Each structure stands twice: as structure tokens, then as C-alpha cells.
Amino acid sequence: MSFLMNRHTLTVASLCGLLLMLVFISYAVDVRVFTRIATTLCINVVMVVGLQSFMGNTGILSFAHIGFMGVGAYTSALLTIPAQMRGMALPDLYPFMEGLSASPILAIFLGGIVAAVIAAAVSYPLMRLSDAAAVITSFALLVVLHTVMLHWSEVTNGPRTLFGLPAITSLPLTAIVAAGAIAVALMFKESRLGILARATRDDETAARAMGINTPRVRWLAFILSALLAGIGGGLWGHFVGSFSPKAFYLKETFVILGMLVIGGPGTITGAVLGVFIVTAAFESLRTLEVVLNSAQIFSGQVVGVTEIVLAFSMIAVLALRPGGLVPTREIGDAIVGLIRKRKG
Amino acid sequence: MTELIQFVIDVLALGGAYALMALGLVIVYGILKLVNFAYGELIMVAGYTLFLMDGTGLPWLVMAAVAVLMSIFFGVATDYVAFRPVRAKSVTAVLITSFAFSTILQNAALLFISPRARNIPLPDVFSTTVTIGGAVTPLRNLLTIAATIVMLTLFTWLMRRSILGIAMRAAATNFTMARMLGVPANLIISSAFAISGLLAGVVSLFWLGRIGSVVPGIGLEPLLVAFIATVIGGMRSVPGAVLGGFLLALIDTSLNHILPQDLLKFRDAFTFSFVILILLWKPDGLIKGPASGQRT
């Protein structure tokens, strides 16, 4: 009973319940489009919860997140594109890499590890910076990652589409990984490290005075965040089967960031809720765009309305409710609070 | 020798554009301690303004002036749409809202104009080349250098001699005190955005002149340039921004010469790695800005 009453367990259980419901509905409805949307949603949960681990706890905006998603996707691709397709998919591949191979599940996981290792290697110096300089350098890091993906044709097939990834990503798999990501992110948030990270977020000077090693704390949060992004990238790669570097750039960054900001970067509950809300809004708007286009009301193609609406929503949320829809209290805290109140 | 002259002209022309771009970012940052992510879109706005005026038969200089005016207008609009609603909140909030504003502008261009590149009208002088000491260089490069000198002189005059400039410098170190002397906060902030728009507008003419066309995503590269130059030079320092701009141009141009062909495509990656090295050495950039006050 006391185990059930634990507010953290309750948070994870509630959020996973939400995912489970999504899976059930999707099986009940059994429409391919819906399953696709649900799967993408779960992948986005992994991405957004990953970004939350860094941004929510340290208060620093990171643009590089989506770059690590790319790292995960390309790593997983290298390990899983079948031998007979490699010549076509990666014509310039280094000979020593030709023998690399792993099962897709392992490859997705390794994609996360590689992303985390790269993050660990490049980011430590950046973690000393604060405010504007930190954000700008994370932006520069995104550009570096993008440039490398775009031009390292030996490994990524350059700007061209890379294809041949086995499409093994299913809705249950993504839901399980998303649940795992939620649990890990919450564990991190409530761990000593997470609490230290939030101390540096709330008052950097005081944190330093207390002897907290700010760069190290931020660095560890950044590595965790990259790990989750890498795994998310692998999952996505095995879902769509083919992609090119432009899938990991500003447009996608904007969507992920929008989900987190609208939901509330301070909480995992907010992050997950943000994904659900933005996905729902996005899909409706996109349907609207399609309808408008097929009805040919306007002479040209209607594109970009979705992004414009998301952008205005973000500004509105930040202006009216700066902490997002769920600023501080996880759902578990709210439930425990309710029960306490009823008990009197 | 010829090659050296060529190199120097290239660095000065590129560096001038970079420096002016960086200056526009720093002027806002200095006063608000906030970064404008929608800054690059001012180049796009100026570009589409030129495109839309193509065929109107107006003299090019008039079109250019209108383009710069539009850049100023959207610069000030950035303040109203992205900054004011959240200004008091946090650095991160403003970064996100200005990122959102940038997305709005880009998608508006996609929606109302086209995702494809559009040619812009350019004067003939932009395609002329001249020979200096044996080096053949586009006249455009020399015009960029001249415009840089004019703009920097104008800027210095404004900041040193005019009461508005003095008030802006004061507000950059202590906004509240400046207000307690009667300097209206909104005037200072709007002026900073207007100057920022003016600088971006002038740069856009040369930036677009080099490319000859405009696409919705054109603002990204100038934005990056401004970001990196200011981080190198020191976020709060005006001379730092100028130095950062020229230094970045020097790095870029040198890499163009040094890097072998198959590594050249990674130039941006090299440049940014270099920037990270500079930051390791000097986290506040090369020139520390004026004594800083509170964020307002």
C-alpha cells in the first residue's frame, strides 16, 4: 500500500497508463493512420522527456538535442542496414565498417550510447557557460552535428536519403521505451543529482557557494538527455525506414521545444502532456491543410499554417503561463495531495 | 602579392558584413541582456521586399531604402510580438518566443510567397568587377567595405554624440537609473531594435546581392554569423562585436584557402570548433563589455 502511495510511483504509473490507453485505443480503432500517429507520439515522448532532463533541471535551453537524435538514427542505421543493401544505401562506406552489424533492438540502444558518448566528449567545456552564451554554443553544436551528417557521405550517405533500415519499430515497442524514458527521467529528477541541478538552475551563485560543481552536474544531465535523444532517433529511424540529415534540424527542434514549453519544462508530466496536446493540435491542423489543398480554395499550396499556430501558442503560453501547463507539480504529487485532502 | 590583396579585400568585405550583423545583435543584447533569435529573418524580410517590388520600375536605390525600412519595421515588431509579452520572465523564455517569431515569419513566407528561391532586383554595379593591384574583385566587395565604414562611423557618432546614444549606453549598464533620469524605457528599447533592423537591412543588400535570390530559410546563416561573432567578441561589447565579425571572416576565409577540397565542405564544423576553443580560453569572449547592470 505504501508502495502504491509513493507519489513518484504514482506519477510513472499515471503517465504510463496514458500511454497504455493510447495503445489500446489504437488497437481498438485499428486504423493505420492512427497507429502511425500514436507511434510517432511515443517517440516524441522519448525525445521531449529527454530534453526535459536537461532543460527542466538546469534551466538551459539546448538546441543540440535533435542533433543527438540524428546521431542515434545514423548509428542504428549503420548497424542494421542488411549487408546486401549496403552497397546501394551507403556507396562510400569505409571498408572497415562494412562488417558492422547488430540486431535492431541492440542497435537502437547502441545509438543512444554513441550519442551519449559524443555528448560527453564535446559538451563539458560548454557547460561552464551560462545564459545566452550557453544557448548560442548549443546552437553552434547543432550546426556542427548537422554539417557533419550532411557531408560525411562515407557514413551518412551525405545529403541524400539513407534507406534500408529494417522497419521493426512497432507501437508497443515505442510505448515500452517511452515508459522507460519517463521512469528514468523521473528517477533522475528526484535523485541527488537532479536536485543539485535544479539548485544550479535556481541560483547559480548560491549553488557555487554551496560547493556544487555546476559544470559537472549540467554535464551529466546533458549526457542523459543525449542518451534518450539517441534512442529516440534509432526508434524513429526504424519506424520510417529512410531519412536524410534535414530531418534533424531547426524545424524538428522547434516542434520538440514547443511540446516541452507548452507542457511545462519543469515536470515530466508537463513534458508528456505537451506531446499529447501538440500532437493532437498538429494532426488536426495538418488535416485542415490537406483539406484546404484538395479543395483548392487557394491558388497555391497551403503550407506552414501548422507551424504558425504552434508558434503563436508557444508565445501565448510563455506570456500567460510561463511554467507551461504543468509548471511544478507532477501528477503523482497532485493525486497524493487530493487523497490527503479527502482524508481530512 | 595579388593573392594577398585579394585575400585582404575578401576578409574586409566579409568581415564588414559580419561585423554589422553582430553589432545589431549586441545593441539589443547590451540593453536587454536578451538574445534575439528572429534577427536573421530581417534579412529575409528585406529580401522579399525587394522581390515584391521587382518590376515596379522604381529606381533600385528607392527599392533598397524601402527594404531597409521594412527590416527596421520588423525589427521593432520583434520587440512587440516576441519580447514584450515575456520580457520580465527569463532569458530562455525570450529565446523561445523569438525562435517562435522567426518560425512565424519563415512560414508566412512559405505560405504567402513560395518555398522556392525568388530572384531579387539588383543594380548593375553589383555584377561589375574591378582590378586592384592585379587582383580582380567584384565591385560589390568594395561597396560592402565602404558601407561598413559609413555605418560604423554613423553608429559611433550616434552612440558618442547624440543624447539618444548616450542614454542607450547608460541604459545598458543601469536601466533603472536611466529611467530615473527621465529616459523612457520603451524609447530606448524600440531604438535598439530599430538600429538593429537598420544594420540588418543594410547588410541584407550585400548579403542578398552576393546570392541574387531569397528563400524562406535565408536568415539562418547571417544569424549564426552574428551569434558566433558576438560570442567570440564578447556578448556585451560593441568593439567586441566588430572584432568578432572580422575575426570570424578571417577564420572563414583562411579555411577556404587552407582546407583541402574534400574537407572544405566541413568548414562550418571547423569554424565552430575553433569558436569553442576560443570560449574555453575566454568564456566571456575576447573583450569584456562595460560594467554590467541588472537585466530589466
Place this chain on the structure above:
Amino acid sequence: MIEITNLDVRYGAIRAIKDVSLNVQQGELVTVLGANGAGKSTLMLTIAGALKAAGGKITFDGRDVTAATPEKMVRYGIAMVPETRDVFPDLTVVENLRLGAYLHRSDKAGVMADMEKVKDLFPRLREREIQAAGTLSGGEQQMLVIARALMSRPKVLLLDEPSLGLAPTVVDQIFEMIRELKATGITILLVEQNATKALQVADRAYVMQLGEVVVQGSAEEIAGSSDLSALYLGG
């Protein structure tokens, strides 16, 4: 001139000013005394419009200015000399003064005349005209801030601890100057910890403790009251 009734000011959860009422009449020099943390600076900043009142009312010349912005307050005729001695360190002495006359910027001749006047009042500033204000000594910075405030041609001067951290001879100079200013007819609200000196120049005084006014009266009364030092030091 200034009429404050039941003023409350908060910093988040902290109530720095509690139910303070105070008035200053035309031509008066009123001093506010109190230990560190009594809320004196908070009071001054609230009058100047730099802090927002959480409750109560401030009127100036009969006009309700409780919610006025700092830039409005200067226009109405209130000039602030903050405790933090906020010169603009990167601006020269002359630039600092020019900015003080921001409101009168179109009246070039008048500003030039004012500038001469304050430089006569503070000859040290004339010697250091083109020096960056950040390189001045503490006493010189204090003179500059007062001079800059005068450049706005105020009706009321708010002086927050002008003698803070200055050498005794400089403190004497500053008080001498306050006496001269008073003789010109300008209204002054002076915050001080140096009670003896402040009471020598003041007409009336208020004593604050933990955000509240605990004693008020004429300068002689307050100077004569035996428990002043107990109140004052006990704050």
C-alpha cells in the same frame, strides 16, 4: 508636497515597508533616520517609481503618483540620488550630466547654463569633465550623482545616504552642500544613518525601524529625545 499614506511595499514575501505615512512640505528638509534594513532605501525607491507599492497611496502636488513609472516621476519634478551611487561608469562626467538634463534636451542653452552652475557648485567635477565616471573617487561620484540629479531642475531632491562610506572631511563637504541647496529653496528628503549631522540640517525627522515609522517630530525634538540612540541603534 509629498504625501504618503499607509504605504506598503513588498519584496516577494518580505514586507519591507509597513503602513508608513509621511509628508514633506514645500521648501522643507525632512530626514528619515533608521538602522540598516529599516526600509529607508525601499521608501525612497518607491517614491521615485522604481519599486511598486503593494498598498497605500503617494501623492505629489495633489496628484496621485502611486503607480507612476520612474520616467514620469522625474517629469513631475522628483530627482533621485540613490544610495548605490549609480553613476554610469563608462560615460564621462559631462555625459552623465547631459543625461541628467535629458528632459530639457531641446533647451540647449539652458542646459549649458545649468551645467556651468553645477560645475561651480562642484569644482572637482569641472576638473574631471572628460574622465569616465567609473574612475572617480567615492566622494566625487557622490557629487556627480547629486549634480546629475540637479540637472533635471527638480522641485524635490531625494538623497539616500549621501555620506555613506565617505571620509569625514568629504562628509562635511557634502552636508555643507546640502545646507546650500536648502538655502536655494529646493525641497529635500534626506535619508541618513548619520543622525547627528542630518538633524543639524533638517527641519523635521522621521525614525524608521523594521519597516515602520516609530517616531516623528521636529529636528530639535528628535535630537533632544533621550531614547533616540536606543531606538536608532537597536534597529
